[in-house]
Amino acid sequence: MKPADILVIGSGISGLSYAIKISEQLPEAKIIIVTKADEDESNTKYAQGGLAVVTNFDNDTFQKHIDDTMLAGDGENNREIVKMVISEGPKRFQELVDWGTQFDKEQDGEYKLGKEGGHTENRIVHHKDITGFEIERALLATIEKSKNIELFAHHYVIDLITQHQVPGKEADYTDNTCYGAYVLDQKADVIKKMTAKITLVATGGAGHVYKNSTNPVIATGDGIAFVHRARGKVSNMQYYQFHPTALYAKLSGMLFLISEAVRGDGAKLRLQNGEKFMHKYDAREELASRDIVARAIDNELKISGQSFVGLDCRDMDQEKFKAHFPNILQKCLDEGVDPFTDLIPVVPACHYLMGGIDTDKDGQSSIKNLFAVGECTNSGLHGANRLASNSLLEGLVFGHNAAMKSVELLQKDDFNYTDLAAVPEWNEEGLEALEELVIISYLRKQLQEMMSDLVGIVRSNERLKLAKAKQDELFQQVTELYNDAKISPQLSELRNLMNVSYLIIKHSMQMTENKGAFFNKDFARTKV
Known part of the structure; x- marks a missing residue:
């Protein structure tokens, strides 16, 4: 294949918004997006709660959102990055709306704003309880209109192509450069050499390193792993957030998420005997940050020896619940649980990785011409614990910054075309497929x-x-x-x-x- 200007790995909010931005700025640039499953399968798709952004300046301020983010992150956040993301949020959110994303509004036309754990104000914009699904729909529709973007589904990245793989430069890690990736076309069963001037890693999280996760099955840490193998800098991997309320199931795998917004609207956590317990752990009770609530549930389960606790929605406004959480309601009913008469059985599940590939404010990694955005990164925004609904905001802001920096680099055109041309093909000579998976x-x-x-x-x-x-x-x-x-x-x-x-x-x-x-x-x- 001919070299691309841009190779995007991943089709969530980070990768798609980045590609759209470059397409708008450079309509002649060749942009390729590869994703290992269907084009809409990403962590973005499963983001229920919404997007945290200051839109109501009568009640909310950037400073309040900054303070909430720093408090949730236990002060480990980069304050300048936090300020940048939150202050840029409204502009990036408006672009999402301009691309066709529909968010729920009140009768007076103002956005309906939800509240989740760790937030001191209502600032979560949402589309019912399938916000991520709606964002993914709008972005893919925009991508389809872009004539210079090609999207290849079922294309799995095996490894990055970096400078040490170019003949004669095998040992050079001091000034490492990325030249694209080796990609397995799963339908043709062939590994392609996809070279590019600039590569973006937007592969999401790694939830399936644990047996229970709210992440889709594609979340296997691919981007973090292949950047680590390419000697790129990775940090803060000890910080893994467990969502407090996933719908309990006896089988391991992807658990259905009961959005934090349900607790934001008034749901209470109880033991199976109906006893409340969050007051013992934090004055904010159910609206404490996720790490506190998850540890509280974990401790109560260890004490009781039981497999789950209950989420009590029985005193909530039923009509409001039906309007705001239709998919959660249907999933519960499908599992034989009526939230208006029963406690919803919930357990903590692996949810979101705060660490990952080190990047600067423009999403640049430690490897030249390699950018990374979203959950696969340690951008400095989340610190030691992500504030609810800040992840979609991160994808938009860093996707924009990375796109603008990439456009600048493409216009400068200071790329090593000799090394690009010298990249070898993938070699599987002598290897045979495993007979037993x-x-x-x-x-x-x-x-x-x-x-x-x-x-x-x-x-x-x-x-x-x-x-x-x-x-x-x-x-x-x-x-x-x-x-x-x-392979x-x-x-x-x-x-x-x-x-x-x-x-x-x-x-x-x-x-x-x-x-x-x-x-x-x-x-x-x-x-x-």
């Missing part, structure tokens, strides 16, 4: 069980030591498998999950105090 699924389950049991909501020095030993053992097995077998998405995902688990354990072991979503009981003076 059960080996991969077995190792993946072992990894997920280990991470859930030893590196979950509450950690300890002993648990982390055990986790490191088990991870080392699994890593050797996966490495041998990878070296001997032909498949399943094998590559397992390899990526191994890299992600290594980083989470390593960064957790480097901690000396509890911060935000990270909690080691050996550092604690209190139970949770």
